[in-house]
Amino acid sequence: MTLPARAQEPGTTHTIHPGEGGGAGAVRRTVLPGGLRVITESMPTVRSAAFGVWAGVGSRDESPADAGASHYLEHVLFKGTRRRSALEISAAIDAVGGDLNAFTAKEYTCYYARVLDADLPLAVDVVSDMVSSSLNREEDVEAERGVILEEIHMRDDDPGDLIHDEFSTALYGDAPLGRPILGTVESINALTRDRIHGYYERHYTPSDLVVAVAGNIEHERVVRLVSEAFEGRLDGDGAPSAPRIGGEPVAASPEVRVVDKDTEQAHVVLGGVGVSRTDERRFALGVLNAALGGGMSSRLFQEIRERRGLAYSVYSYTSQYADTGVFGVYAGCQPGKVDEVLSICRDEIARVAEDGVEGEELERGKGQLRGAMVLGLEDSGSRMSRIGKSELVYESLLPVDEVLGRIDAVTPDDVRDVARAVLAAPQALTVIGPFGDRDFSL
Amino acid sequence: MTLPARAQEPGTTHTIHPGEGGGAGAVRRTVLPGGLRVITESMPTVRSAAFGVWAGVGSRDESPADAGASHYLEHVLFKGTRRRSALEISAAIDAVGGDLNAFTAKEYTCYYARVLDADLPLAVDVVSDMVSSSLNREEDVEAERGVILEEIHMRDDDPGDLIHDEFSTALYGDAPLGRPILGTVESINALTRDRIHGYYERHYTPSDLVVAVAGNIEHERVVRLVSEAFEGRLDGDGAPSAPRIGGEPVAASPEVRVVDKDTEQAHVVLGGVGVSRTDERRFALGVLNAALGGGMSSRLFQEIRERRGLAYSVYSYTSQYADTGVFGVYAGCQPGKVDEVLSICRDEIARVAEDGVEGEELERGKGQLRGAMVLGLEDSGSRMSRIGKSELVYESLLPVDEVLGRIDAVTPDDVRDVARAVLAAPQALTVIGPFGDRDFSL
Numbered sequence: 001m002t003l004p005a006r007a008q009e010p011g012t013t014h015t016i017h018p019g020e021g022g023g024a025g026a027v028r029r030t031v032l033p034g035g036l037r038v039i040t041e042s043m044p045t046v047r048s049a050a051f052g053v054w055a056g057v058g059s060r061d062e063s064p065a066d067a068g069a070s071h072y073l074e075h076v077l078f079k080g081t082r083r084r085s086a087l088e089i090s091a092a093i094d095a096v097g098g099d100l101n102a103f104t105a106k107e108y109t110c111y112y113a114r115v116l117d118a119d120l121p122l123a124v125d126v127v128s129d130m131v132s133s134s135l136n137r138e139e140d141v142e143a144e145r146g147v148i149l150e151e152i153h154m155r156d157d158d159p160g161d162l163i164h165d166e167f168s169t170a171l172y173g174d175a176p177l178g179r180p181i182l183g184t185v186e187s188i189n190a191l192t193r194d195r196i197h198g199y200y201e202r203h204y205t206p207s208d209l210v211v212a213v214a215g216n217i218e219h220e221r222v223v224r225l226v227s228e229a230f231e232g233r234l235d236g237d238g239a240p241s242a243p244r245i246g247g248e249p250v251a252a253s254p255e256v257r258v259v260d261k262d263t264e265q266a267h268v269v270l271g272g273v274g275v276s277r278t279d280e281r282r283f284a285l286g287v288l289n290a291a292l293g294g295g296m297s298s299r300l301f302q303e304i305r306e307r308r309g310l311a312y313s314v315y316s317y318t319s320q321y322a323d324t325g326v327f328g329v330y331a332g333c334q335p336g337k338v339d340e341v342l343s344i345c346r347d348e349i350a351r352v353a354e355d356g357v358e359g360e361e362l363e364r365g366k367g368q369l370r371g372a373m374v375l376g377l378e379d380s381g382s383r384m385s386r387i388g389k390s391e392l393v394y395e396s397l398l399p400v401d402e403v404l405g406r407i408d409a410v411t412p413d414d415v416r417d418v419a420r421a422v423l424a425a426p427q428a429l430t431v432i433g434p435f436g437d438r439d440f441s442l
Numbered sequence: 443m444t445l446p447a448r449a450q451e452p453g454t455t456h457t458i459h460p461g462e463g464g465g466a467g468a469v470r471r472t473v474l475p476g477g478l479r480v481i482t483e484s485m486p487t488v489r490s491a492a493f494g495v496w497a498g499v500g501s502r503d504e505s506p507a508d509a510g511a512s513h514y515l516e517h518v519l520f521k522g523t524r525r526r527s528a529l530e531i532s533a534a535i536d537a538v539g540g541d542l543n544a545f546t547a548k549e550y551t552c553y554y555a556r557v558l559d560a561d562l563p564l565a566v567d568v569v570s571d572m573v574s575s576s577l578n579r580e581e582d583v584e585a586e587r588g589v590i591l592e593e594i595h596m597r598d599d600d601p602g603d604l605i606h607d608e609f610s611t612a613l614y615g616d617a618p619l620g621r622p623i624l625g626t627v628e629s630i631n632a633l634t635r636d637r638i639h640g641y642y643e644r645h646y647t648p649s650d651l652v653v654a655v656a657g658n659i660e661h662e663r664v665v666r667l668v669s670e671a672f673e674g675r676l677d678g679d680g681a682p683s684a685p686r687i688g689g690e691p692v693a694a695s696p697e698v699r700v701v702d703k704d705t706e707q708a709h710v711v712l713g714g715v716g717v718s719r720t721d722e723r724r725f726a727l728g729v730l731n732a733a734l735g736g737g738m739s740s741r742l743f744q745e746i747r748e749r750r751g752l753a754y755s756v757y758s759y760t761s762q763y764a765d766t767g768v769f770g771v772y773a774g775c776q777p778g779k780v781d782e783v784l785s786i787c788r789d790e791i792a793r794v795a796e797d798g799v800e801g802e803e804l805e806r807g808k809g810q811l812r813g814a815m816v817l818g819l820e821d822s823g824s825r826m827s828r829i830g831k832s833e834l835v836y837e838s839l840l841p842v843d844e845v846l847g848r849i850d851a852v853t854p855d856d857v858r859d860v861a862r863a864v865l866a867a868p869q870a871l872t873v874i875g876p877f878g879d880r881d882f883s884l
Contacts, residue, residue, distance in 0.1 A: 097813010371539010436609030
């Protein structure tokens with residue numbers, strides 16, 4: 001069963017999922033004044049707690065003048081608050097052996113700490129302080145500019161990383177989804193303290209934030225700790241922002257993009273538009289992805305690596321966004337073998353678009369998705385991510401059992417239909433390697 | 443307390459650690475005929491099981507003619523047995539959504555699958571079959587040669603990865619510890635099926651192997667499953683091989699190594715000989731490492747990234763081997779800033795070698811080690827690794843509480859002493875970047 005969509009007054013608490021015996025898996029949600037959401041999942045058998053604050057903003061929300069601001073701001077939030085210096089922020093979590101970090105995606109940003117359960121109050125206090133009371137001082141923005149530029153250069157030095165940013169551009173051009181999360185050297189150099197701070201003030205209001213906590217925790221206590229940590233920021237009658245769902249799909253403009261670079265390997269991504277996060281076909285696409293390039297038994301791995309020894313790394317993948325998605329294939333091979341590898345990829349894609357996947361491959365794909373999902377939810381960090389992200393991007397949290405049921409329900413026809421739709425769409429191609437001005441075509 | 447060193451007859455079972463209530467943490471060990479060791483740790487509150495087979499052989503055991511053979515063999519073991527093709531091996535684990543993988547280190551090699559607890563019999567059967575009955579056919583060795591060469595090229599394309607192999611060579615020269623685990627293009631091209639197969643026959647005997655299992659499992663059942671899976675291979679009166687401990691420390695020959703490469707960043711590692719795996723000073727060195735470059739609050743992170751914005755990635759690290767170890771510092775920065783970054787690294791190293799670390803840094807370093815250890819043992823995979831590796835490289839398994847006690851017992855004098863010993867030793871330096879024939883000196 002899908003639980004009812006959320007509709008909840010500030011100051012009230014709601015049980016989203018009752019959980020099993022002993023409180024395991026109970027998911028509860030409280031909306032605090034100002035619209036700050038607190039969602040928790042109880043895992044009584046672990047000794048850890050993962051505390052995250054999620055902001056519903058990412059690189060696709062940036063204007064060209066703000067390009068890279070979401071990620072830049074994510075860095076600046078570690079630099080200090082009224083109560084803590086940068087050193088005091090990191091020292092507090094280091095002292096208890098916790099893991100303090102953050103990441104920026106195209107549609108959201110997350111700050112988190114994973115600690116022993118007894119240290120949860122500290123984690124709540126430090127991470128909430130960072131997110132709610134950042135000073136974003138001029139000198140901190142300046143010092144961090146160099147760090148971000150080095151992060152860009154490091155990405156540029158790793159072609160297996162760079163290719164995914166280049167592929168986004170090949171598929172979406174200059175649309176926000178096509179731009180790199182890190183921004184560019186030019187856009188980072190142009191961002192001022194005032195723009196960064198303005199971005200913070202606009203996007204980090206209580207109604208845009210979600211607090212997610214999983215582990216050996218107790219919901220009411222978490223709510224109390226979060227209320228104290230956000231003290232003074234939780235007034236007004238703000239209601240939680242609506243989840244980021246749907247919208248007119250951004251137009252893709254697939255093209256061929258060749259980056260000439262003096263590398264040992266050719267790095268290749270071939271792919272196109274997939275399905276959105278709420279598209280009913282996402283489970284069928286997951287099964288298709290598993291069968292085509294999701295594991296060692298997949299067609300691409302078997303043909304390109306196992307039989308022909310052409311690549312060490314070869315895989316397919318999917319990404320989902322509110323309105324659209326991506327389906328792509330990656331391979332790294334000798335520059336002289338790139339035509340052979342691309343030809344195999346195209347053949348396997350054409351074959352699966354024509355015939356779908358066979359009975360055994362279908363069952364294996366389902367088993368792969370089911371097992372990976374259950375095994376992936378054994379630690380507090382991944383549970384925290386699931387509930388926090390869901391609150392930002394779905395109408396309601398799908399219980400694990402329902403996800404497993406939807407995977408089980410995928411039919412051969414579902415897979416063939418989504419294969420035809422996705423793989424028949426115009427593809428983009430990105431190649432990085434020592435190719436001079438050689439042309440590639442689709 | 444340290445539990446007594448192991449001394450155990452084949453066919454008997456021994457409780458290494460009684461565990462807590464409910465069986466959590468119970469570690470048991472059985473030696474099967476032929477000397478095959480089975481060691482398990484019970485985690486009744488998880489739903490998963492991690493099954494690993496460890497071979498006590500790695501790249502430092504290779505003669506020059508075998509360079510890269512341990513890792514090459516690790517790949518070939520996925521290619522097929524009398525009972526299963528390569529596809530059947532991977533399909534079996536993919537079908538249940540498990541994670542099947544392997545890794546080769548300088549002193550050991552591990553093959554593992556992490557699955558849902560109900561799928562443990564399958565994991566035992568598949569992984570044991572791979573390791574005990576590999577065919578190592580000529581055509582499989584040939585097909586995999588291309589894959590390994592691509593893995594080498596991929597490493598070459600990622601300077602943040604390449605630098606660690608280059609640094610090993612800068613520190614240990616042509617000694618086995620100084621050679622890359624992957625081998626070289628030349629050594630891989632020279633390896634024949636017969637050499638690979640001979641390596642397998644020599645090093646994968648039951649007495650050289652350790653089976654390690656952690657998760658929601660029951661020891662006697664695991665022993666039964668493993669006995670069945672290794673059937674026909676477990677005869678003779680072989681006794682378990684002795685753990686890899688001590689020996690005359692391999693001589694270091696630290697030098698400066700510059701790799702001219704057209705990269706955006708300069709990648710730098712500066713370091714020298716650390717302490718061995720059984721050296722009593724390893725806990726003090728862990729605290730020193732945490733304080734110098736182990737986290738965001740460390741001296742190097744604060745000075746190089748936080749205050750000056752010179753690097754995105756900067757850290758120190760330690761590695762331990764049977765007879766020796768490594769202590770190193772990594773940074774990636776603009777090529778024009780490499781002298782400034784190296785100068786800061788040298789200053790901080792000199793300062794800590796002179797004065798040790800202060801009270802608050804000491805406590806923070808201890809907290810960091812303690813917390814990371816406990817948080818790191820929450821999943822079945824890391825528990826399996828701890829007990830499997832320990833069986834190969836320690837006299838006895840140190841209980842977690844004892845490790846925590848040893849960390850707590852580190853004094854400021856311990857840290858200063860190990861800092862003086864380690865940091866005063868001759869250092870090696872490796873730099874990758876667009877430096878032409880520019881010289882660097884220590």
